[in-house]
Amino acid sequence: MNKTVVPGAKQSPAGNRPEPRLKQRTAFEEVNYHLERAFDRLDTPGPYRGILKNPYREQRVQLVLHRDDGRTEEYEGYRIQHNGARGPYKGGVRYHPSVDVDEVRALSSLMTWKTAIADIPFGGAKGGVCCDPKHLSDRELEALTRAYLNKIDLILGPQRDIPAPDVNTNARIMAWMMDEYGKRHGYTPAIVTGKPIALGGSKGREQATGLGLYHIAKQAAPDNKIKIEGAKVVIQGFGNVGSWAAHFLHQAGAKIIAVADADGAIRNDAGLDIPSLIDYVKEKKSVCGFPEADVMVSSSIFEVPCDILVPAALNGVIGVEVAKKIRARIILEGANNPTTPEADEVLREAGIPVVPDILANAGGVTVSYFEWTQNLTQFFWEEEEVFSKLEKVMTKAYHNVAAIARKEKVDLRLAAFILGVRRVYEAMRLRGV
Ligand code: NAD
DSSP states (O other): OOOEEEEEEEEOTTSSOEEEEEEEEOHHHHHHHHHHHHHHHHTOOHHHHHHHHSOSEEEEEEEEEEOTTSOEEEEEEEEEEEEOTTSSEEEEEEEETTOOHHHHHHHHHHHHHHHHHHTOSOOEEEEEEEOOGGGSOHHHHHHHHHHHHHHHGGGOBTTTEEEEEOTTOOHHHHHHHHHHHHHHHOSOGGGOSSOOGGGTOOTTTTTHHHHHHHHHHHHHHHHTTOOSTTOEEEEEOOSHHHHHHHHHHHHTTOEEEEEEETTEEEEOTTOOOHHHHHHHHHHHSSSTTOTTSEEEOGGGGGGSOEEEEEEOSOTTOBOHHHHHHOOEEEEEOOSSSOBOHHHHHHHHHHTOOEEOHHHHTTHHHHHHHHHHHHHHHTOOOOHHHHHHHHHHHHHHHHHHHHHHHHHHTOOHHHHHHHHHHHHHHHHHHHHTO
């Protein structure tokens, strides 16, 4: 569970001297903290605050897996549908040992605001299985995936809830999900997005989140007097999001000077050779040992002075102490919920703008929307068309959020939440909720 420490004050038992009180804030509470700021600005009526904060439906399922060595194990899975006012629930499925109900809840809420900000006709959902896929064979991974899909089958549907990949899940896993769903419901490619192209996946889905981040960087850079060409970039996480963001930023002339993954970090102040690094990681499964770079301590990745910092790994990685050491001119959140509210405050005071996750990484769900549309119509688009439509969505979303930030004199995160809440609240009101 992602917990942060919030200092408060209470009477000491010995007398009237206040002493620090340590209050744990969970990932879901962190998202709600941001929402409350938006509600206050918008004067959202009391009862709606709870309705907008809390998920519509939470499903916890028990999964039984027979391991290759004959052992039988029990796993916990979740599917949480947060808000469906603007369209079918939509959100990825994460396989990770840290998955729990609170984390999935938080991520499902972020999806509601993200789809609203990108203005695509979906609600928000998220799924997860608490497991370490690194320790599962291919057969075990497939069996666990099919078991999970079977248990949540009843609440899914192309007009109801559409899963997608997230951390440690990919196109192959989506193919198994589509196949399993099809056994009961017939051929239904629109049941999941992020599928292999041969099974109805969209061209450009794999690149989408990293490419979307790049489009946001292109828009945010001039607002912060940064030129992408020659800009120094630091990236934490070199999976789908981090590596594609690196690819497009590098292609535009930026210098990626440091990269970290779960196994370690590397640095080259002259700029890493990103195409070679991507090939290297495909083969070695890690950035560690890349020949044309120095090794650095992973925990100091956020301290490297740079123009653009991209957290693209897990949530909760930028806490107060990390935030105090950040020497970036702007932060683009590729990961979901990487910055705690207290760290956000530190960054605001330091004058470091943060382009929030619900705007910066919306490229993935946007191309998922394109994939779903192509599956429903069974008419497929060329990559060029996908990319140009993605650029339009991301550019418009950035300018809508930036305009609110300027008008209301607030940071981009609050502006993004204001836009998301406005749109979802309006949809609920029109439906007569
Ligand atoms: P991924 O599994 O492809 O890659 C994750 C990367 O993070 C890997 O390089 C891994 O080694 C690294 N990592 C894990 N723990 C780390 C640690 N402690 N320190 C440094 N690096 C670490 O996952 P992804 O799809 O790239 O997703 C990354 C983030 O982006 C997640 O927060 C996810 O929710 C978010 N996101 C993903 C998408 C998408 O389309 N894939 C869309 C929106 C948001």
